[in-house]
Amino acid sequence: MTALSHIRNFSIVAHIDHGKSTLADRLIQSTNTVAERDMKAQMLDSMDIERERGITIKAQTVRINYTAKNGEDYVLNLIDTPGHVDFAYEVSRSMRAVEGSLLVVDSTQGVEAQTLANVYHAIDANHEIVPIFNKIDLPASDVSRVAEQVEDVIGIDASGAIAVSAKTGEGIVETLEAIVHQLPAPKGDPDAPLRAMLVDSWYDSYLGVIVLVRIIDGKLRKGEKIKFISNGTLHHVERIGVFRPKMENVDELGPGEIGFLTASIKQVRDTRVGDTITHQKSEVTPLPGFKPAQPVVFCGLFPVDSALFEDLREAIDKLALNDASFSFEMESSAALGFGFRCGFLGLLHLEVIRDRIEREYDIDLITTAPSVVYHVHMRDGTMTELHNPADMPDMTLIDHIEEPRIKATILVPDEYLGDVLKLCQDRRGIQSDLTYAGSRALVVYDLPLNEVVFDFYDRLKSVTKGYASFDYSLMGYREDALVKMSVLVNDEPVDALSMMVHRDRAEVRGRAMVEKLKDLIPRHMFKIPIQAAIGGKVIARETLSAMRKDVTAKCYGGDASRKRKLLDKQKAGKKKMRQFGSVNIPQEAFISALKMDS
């Protein structure tokens, strides 16, 4: 057990790519926490997918021993936090387990939207904050400009900021000294009954569920009986330890310390993040609890090859073991067969899960239109949550529909401001703020989430050539004129393509959808009408004319093997299609049709 005065707990907040992981690696390396030969770049981003995309998804932790210039030995616990908007909730909860933050800002770029969002979580958690201006080895680095921005835009004192190159190691010792001298030591009572905060949990195939804890008061030892206060479940502690960043067993954890426990817990779902852990017989007041993360975006996942449904179930079960914020239930669709309706924290979360299923489990998927959760108020006074436009009740029974709205914060260089305002306006946005920070504008918009889930972020990046940064938080629900738009191919409704739209935008959306489908659906031997409709009323229509596709026509004469090859190719192509009545729709058509350009 380390004395409280010699512990510092901190996290690093940054915008994506500003160098959080590189800095963490450098802190670990310079304190010899990991032997040189074990040091692989980006120790903390452990999952392949994170490494590939360069984003941190799951919070990780590391304990660093540091002998300061004053000769004293300190224990520094770093909790790594995810950097993307979808995981804002995880950021906020891990912030509550530490007392300070390093605010990393790329000194060649400046403050970005996620810098703001994340630093506000740190401010909310009452953190002491040390600004770190990174990448000073680059010629474009401008520390004084960034310092000014930090003071103007965020409103924190930048006089104690440290200029760092996580790449060359310059400023790393100064950073370690700042952690020791500028961040506060944790408080806690070693003799009080145990109170530990459940910070995070994840599934490990050898050890079962691993629970990350921050001890507030008291001591936790191996072999003890503990209780999760939220649901009263009892567990026998098998192992406790710390991350360096490899797991290392210890005998006890005391106040201010951060470590893990295992207790034969089978599912991540049995552990509630934010819960208070105490001894079986102790009665303590729970720590101010956190709300469990609520999925906000739903979509259907169906195997392209319907024979792989059981494999998909297995994949989803396994992924859910390790991700309590991902929800799912079985769904069957007339068009797509059996699959799952899944709930995600946001679009990135959706993409990560979908990629993992396709890649790690080798199952090709059809993803239906992402939908947000609508509140449907019925005439009889009841309210139902609508997760799937296909389940929309009869319009005549509905009184009104409410949709979720977000507060979007966008930072963008001046020259692109006009395009950004237009994009937000097109997406039914209401401007709530517009200020300037140097040559960049800070725009705040109130936007319907359903206008954001399709391709808002992609559009934003393309209209600003990648220079805008974006962050959002959910604000609440508001009534609007929303309708369900159905798509009919050859007079058959394709439920996977139905979506909720604003009445004023329905015609434009419907027109774009049928035009796109007309290009995406291959011609058949007969004419195919493609329609968009609201209720019984057709709002847009295209007709795909008939054509006989004879792939062997160009093989004059008798080259039988070439002819067979072409027919095989055609057959393979057909496997990727879905039969709707008598019409085949290729899988790409679903995905492309749902990506709407304005």
Ligand SMILES: Nc1nc2c(ncn2[C@@H]2O[C@H](COP(=O)(O)OP(=O)(O)OP(=O)(O)O)[C@@H](O)[C@H]2O)c(=O)[nH]1
């Ligand atoms: N030249 C230079 N490059 C740096 C420095 N620090 C980080 N980088 C580079 O900047 C890029 C982003 O760094 P990361 O550490 O992955 O950024 P991050 O903030 O952890 O990003 P996420 O994990 O996605 O949140 C990488 O290519 C790093 O090699 C630095 O001090 N100088």
